Amino acid sequence: MRSDTILKISVAVFVGAFFLYLFGPLIIMSVTAFNSSAFPRVSPFECFSVEWFNVLVNDDKLMLGLRNSLFIGLGVVLISVPIGLAGALMLMQISPRVRSWYYTIVISPILIPGVVLGISTLVFWDRLGLMFNADYDSFFYNGIFLTILGQATFISAYSMLVFISRLQRFDSALEEAALDLGATHVQTFRKVLLPFLRPAIGSAAVLAFLASFENYNTTVFTIVSESTLTTVLASKVRYGINPSISALAVIIVVMTLFGAGVYEIMRRREEAQRAASTLIAKAGDAAAVLGRKRRPVYAEPAMIILTLVFVAGLGTTFFAGTVGVDQCKVAVKEEKRRLAEERIKERKLKSMFKQAAPGKETGSKSGGGTGKVEAKGTEGYKSIFAPQNLEGQVESDEKPAEDKGKVDAKGTEGYKGIFAPQNLEGQVDSETKATEEKDKIDAKGTEGYKSIFDPKNLESQSGTNGSN
Amino acid sequence: MNIAQSIREFFLRNGMVLGLYLVIAVTFWILILIVLPQLYMLDFSFSKNLPPAKIGGPEDVHTLEHYEFFIRGSAQNTAAFNVVDLQVFFRTLLAAAFVTIFDLALCYPIAYYMAHVAQGGWARLVVLSLIIPFWVNEILRAFAFRIMFGSGGVINGFLIWLGIVDEPVDFIRENVALYAGLGYAFILLMIFPLYNAVESLDKNQIEAARDLGSPWWRIHWRVVIPFAKPGITSGCTMVFMLSAGALAAPQILGGPSSLWFTQIIYQWFQTGNNWPRGSAYAVVLLASTIVFVLLMMKIFKVRLGEIAR
C-alpha cells in the first residue's frame, strides 16, 4: 500500500511539473507584459501597466507585418482548402496501385523541413521569373505571393488530412442517390457533399490560417523584402527585446484560450446531438425530439460566461492600467536613481584603485549621444546597438530621451535596429540588463556575423569583433 | 491498365466540371508546389553562384563545388574536412536526437496518464490545455524561454534565492534554453501520437499483466510500449524532423558559439548571398531527413501514413 502511495505522489508531482513546464513560460511572459520595466521581467515588478499594449499597437513595422500575415493567411486558406479537398477526393477514388505513391507525394510536404520548402519555392520561382524575363516587381519576386505558395505547399496537406478523416465517414451512396435523382455532378457536389463537409471546411480553414499565421521557417525565405508578423517578431526578439512582445503574446494566449473554449463547447454540443440522434434512431421514437430547438452557440451558458470573463478581464486591465501608473513610475525611478548613485559611488571608489579599462572609455563616449558601430568583414554584419546596453551610461542618464543609436551595417542586408524610445527609460540599471543580451561570437571567421554589442564586448572585445 | 478507360471513368464519375477541378488542383499542387520546386532546387544546388546576367551563359555549368565545400571546406582550408560545417551538421542531428529523447521521456508518462489514469472532464481539460501552448507563435514561445532563462530571469532568480548558485547561470550560452525551448515546442507532436496509440490499448491487458504479478515498469516494457510502438515512432520522427529543421528557436535561444544547421543555410541565403550553396545545404538537410524517415520506417516497420497524421 505504501509503495502505491509513493507512486501516486510521484505521478502527481510529475504531472504538476509537466504543466509547470507547459504553462510556466507563458504565464511568466504574460506577467512581464504588465510590468512597466523596460526589460521583460517578472521581478522586480515595478508598476502594473498596460503601456506595452500601446507600444504594440503603435509599432508600425509590427502592424504592417500583421497586415501582411493576415493577407497571407487569407491567401493560404483560399488556396490550400480547395487543394486539400481535391487531394482528399482524389485519394478516395484513385486506383489502389497508384494510391500509395500519390499519398507519399502529397504527404511529403509535412515531413520536409520548412526551410527546404521555403528555399525550393524561392529558387524555383526566381528561376521561372528569369525564364520569362519578368520584372523584379512582378509576382515571381513578390514575397507575399511566394509566401502564400510556399506555405500552401504543406498547409494543403494539413487540410487534406482534415478532409480525409471527414470523408471516411461519408456514405458515397448519398452522392449516387443525388445523381440518380437527376442532379448534375456540380449540384451533387454543392447540395450533398459540401454540406456534409462544412465542419471540415471550417476546421481546415482555421487550421490553415493558424498554421500560416505562425509559420516562420518557410516564410523567412519566401518573404524576400516584405515582412510578416513572425519575421518582424523574430528580428525584434533577436536584436533587442521589450515587453511589447509579451503584450502580443498575452493577446494571442487569450485568443487561443477563447478559441479552445469555443471549440470545446461546439464539440460537446455535437457529441450530445449525436448521442441524442442515435438514441432516437434506436428507439424509433420520433416524438421525443419534436419541437426541440437547437440553441445557438452564443446562447450557450458556458459561452456567455467565457465571453463575460474575457470582457471583464480586458476592462479591468485597462482601467487598472490607467490609474496610478505614473505615480508608481515616478517612485520607481526615484528608487532607481538612488540605487544608481550608490553604485556610481561604489564604482568611483573602485576606480580609485584600478585603472579604467580603455573599452570602458569607448563605451561612455558612444553612450553619450550617438552610438556608431562600424561592422567590417567580407559579409554583412548585423549590429544592433542599443544605447542602453552601454555601460557607463549611468553618467549620462540626465539626457536620455534624445539618444539615438545609429547602426552602420555593410553587406547585402541592411539592418533593422530597434530603438524604441522607451528602451531608454530606466537605463540606470543597464548593468543587470546587459548580461541578458546575448552576444554572438563569430565561430567561423569567414562568415558574416551578427554581433549584438553589449558592454562586455565593448570592454574587452571591441577590437576582436572587427578583425573576425 | 487502360489509361484512356480510367480517364473516361474518372470523368464519368465526377462530371466534367468537378473532374477538371480535381485534376487541375491536384496537378498544380503536386507539380508546381511540390515536385518541380524540389527538383529545381536539386538542380540549382549543382550550379555555380553567378549573377543573374550570367545565368544560362557559358559559365552556367553543373558543378559539385557546393557539396565539395560542405565536406572539404574552402580551397584555403588546410584541414581534410570542413570541420566547422560538418560539426554543426552532426551536432544538429545529435541535439535533435537529444530533444526527441527528452520529449519522449517527458510525454510518455503524460500520454499514459491522459489515456488510462485521468478521468472524464479532467482528461478533456488536459488534452485541451496541451493545445494552447502549441498555438502560441513559435517565436513567442522562444521569447518566453529567453525571458525565463535570462540572467535576470525567473530561473536564475529562483536558483539564487535557493542559494544553489551565487552568480546567474548563462543558460543561453550553455544551450539549456535552446533544448528546453525546442522540447517545449514539439511536446504536442509527441504526445498526441503517443496518446492515440496508448489509448487504444485494452485496459484489461494492463490489468491481466498486473494480475499476473508483473511490476508496473514491466507492464510498460512488455505490454504498453510494444503496443504503442507506431505512436512512438510517429512522435519521435516528427519531433526529430522538426527539431533538426527548426530555425526560429536556435536563432533566438541558441548560444553564441553553437549554430544550428538551418542557420548556416539561412546565412548562405541572407548574408552569404550564395543561393546555390544554400540550396546544396538544403538538399543535404532534405536528404538526411529522408534517410531518417526511411530508417525509422524500416527499423520500426511502420508505414508512412502512420507517421504523418
Add this chain to the structure above:
Amino acid sequence: MSADVELDDVWIKFGEFVAARDVNITIKGGEFFSFLGPSGCGKTTLLRAVSGFLEPSQGEVRIGGQNMQGIGPNKRPTALIFQNLALFPLMTVWENIAFALEVRGVGKAERRKRADELLELIALSDQGDKMVHELSGGQRQRVAIARALAAEPQVLLLDEPLSALDLKLRQHMRTELRAIQQRVGITFIYITHDQGEALTMSDNIAVMREGVIEQVSDGNTVYDHPETSFVASFVGENNLFSGRVTEVSDGFATVDTSEGPMRARNALKNGSPQLSAGDSAYVFVRPESLKFANGHAHDNTIKAHINQQEFEGHFWQVFMDVPGSDKTIKMSMVNDGMELSHATGSEVSLGFAADLAVALPEGPLAAE
C-alpha cells in the same frame, strides 16, 4: 408511365473478374421483376448497370427501347432505392422527397406541394419537417420510396431495401411495396437474396449465380419447375439424392441413387428434357411432397429413421436419417390437429409421387 428494360448480351468485367456473363433479359413495362441470388452473385452489379453507375463492358442496356450507352445516371429514367436508403441526413424529410424537383429548378412552393402529396401517399403526412434521423426504420423506408417516386421514374430499382428491417416490418413492407407498385404502375426491378421476398412480390424472377442468369420465370415455375440444380437448391427447401440415370421415358427419368431407384420428372430447359440415360443426376424432393407411406403404394419409397420432430405452428418438421447413409431427410407436415402418427426413433417408410419430384443434371448447388 412505365418502360421496358432490356439487357442484351450484357457482360460486366472488373479486370479479370467477370461480374455478369452474357445476360439476356427482357423486363416488360409495369412488371415487378426480381433478381434473386446469394450475395456476390452480381445482381447489384447488374442493377448499377441499369441505373447508369457503371457501363457494361459489352452488350447493351435499353430502357424504353433506347440504348443507354453513355447516358449518366442523372439522365436515365430510373430511380434507385439504395440498400442503406441513402437519405440525405442534413435535409428534412420533405426536402429529401423534393430533391429531384429541386435539382430540376422547380420553385419551392411547388416542391412543397408535391412533397406533401407524396407524404400522403406513404402515410407520413405530418412528418415532412422532421429530420431523417428522427424517423423510425419503416418510415425512412417509405421516405426513400417517395423520394424516388418524386423523380417520376419509368423504372424503379430497389437494391435489397428491406434487409435492414426486422422480420415483422419486412413482411409488412412486402405487401406495401407491392401495393405501391400497383398504384403507380411503373416497372419495379427488385434485388434480393431473400427468396420469400422475391416469391411474394414478383411477377417474374431471375435467379442468378456467379454472374450467370440460371432461370427467368414467374415464382411458381421457379419453385415447381427449376431448370438447374442451383435453382432447385437455392429456392425453397429440397431433399437431394444423387445418382445416375438408368432410364428416361415420357418426360420422366429413373435415377439410381444410394437410397434406391427414384422416378422423377425429367426437367425441361427451353422445352426439351435435359437428361438422358447414363447422365449423373440429382433428384430433388420438397419436404412437403414427402408422405409417410403407411402401407399405401407410392411411385417412390425410402426407408428412414425419425431423428427429431419440431413443432413450428403450422407445420411439423420431421428430420430423418437413412440407415446406411449419412443423409438427413426433412419432411414437413401440415399441423391438422391430429397426434403425430410416428414416435421419434421409430423406423418409417416414406413415399412421394414421381411428378412432385424433379430430376436435374448434376451441377453446382447453393451453399447451405
